[in-house]
Amino acid sequence: MANDMMRADAQDNRRRILAAAEKVYGSGEDASTERVAELAHVGIATVFRHFPTKAALLEAVLVTRLERLREQAQALLGAADPGAALTGFFAHLVADAAGKLAIAGALQASGGDGTDAERASYALHAAVGELLTRAQEAGAVRADLGLDEFYALLIGASRGVAAMDLDETARDRMLDVVFAGLRPVDGEPRTS
């Protein structure tokens, strides 16, 4: 019983540290682990007990974020409008990208190897592939498009928005171009 409570406490601390770290590093702040501890209302020793290095903390933040995105993608697999589900998720990923790129950059700078994050990336990639297939089967997206080039568009849109520091209106216009281009070419047979 006491052990269960301790475990629950530890998990709660871990969650709060991750949330604080995501907030700090996702905004591009080059913050110390002390700042994360302060925001999470835990002692610095507690942070280091959960995450022995800054790289370990950053990687855990990135993995959490990628897993959350994968869960969101999977939740959309049953959507009534697979085309809208795909473009909606695309827009969500692009809007989310600045924080993700900041965390990935900090992870790289901290010397982390990113193996776990890479695994989480693959899982997200696979989930997006399923969303793409559904949208193509529904005739909402051109059937000749492969996942690799779709993913290149997704990564590219994210990095392009960050590189040009686009505001929301410009970002929406950019996405509108991509989404218009994804639609089946006239006369193309449906795959379903």
Place this chain on the structure above:
Amino acid sequence: MANDMMRADAQDNRRRILAAAEKVYGSGEDASTERVAELAHVGIATVFRHFPTKAALLEAVLVTRLERLREQAQALLGAADPGAALTGFFAHLVADAAGKLAIAGALQASGGDGTDAERASYALHAAVGELLTRAQEAGAVRADLGLDEFYALLIGASRGVAAMDLDETARDRMLDVVFAGLRPVDGEPRTS
């Protein structure tokens, strides 16, 4: 006369060093300055006389490349088909991007500040803006698209291709999506 010949020789050496450096660093090779000297058939002292640091050499390579692209963009301003000129140049930039990204990465790693390259980038940006305006005036590209989001697409497509390591076929399919999306929406009034 002797002076003129020496100057011509020096310029020839400079050109050969730049071409060799572009070849070496553009392929992502983390090569030494000695390797560049060898490829350019000049002594290492000659390389250092022209480019005192590796960062200076890399920046000169990048500037040369950006200026060449800007000249190509400007040469296309008189094209009979402004829409094809814009998409053709877009495809050219994306195909050219892997080398450019490799050189820019090496420049950053060498500690170069990139001020000259930034200036050359702005000039290219402006030339692409003129190509976009021509294509919009010709009714080949949707009129509501601003240069910032167009440039985000361009940068994004380049980085997406590099990140996913797309082959030429996949790259063409990706570009096809972008180009289809650039076309005016049905019923949109022409700007010209």
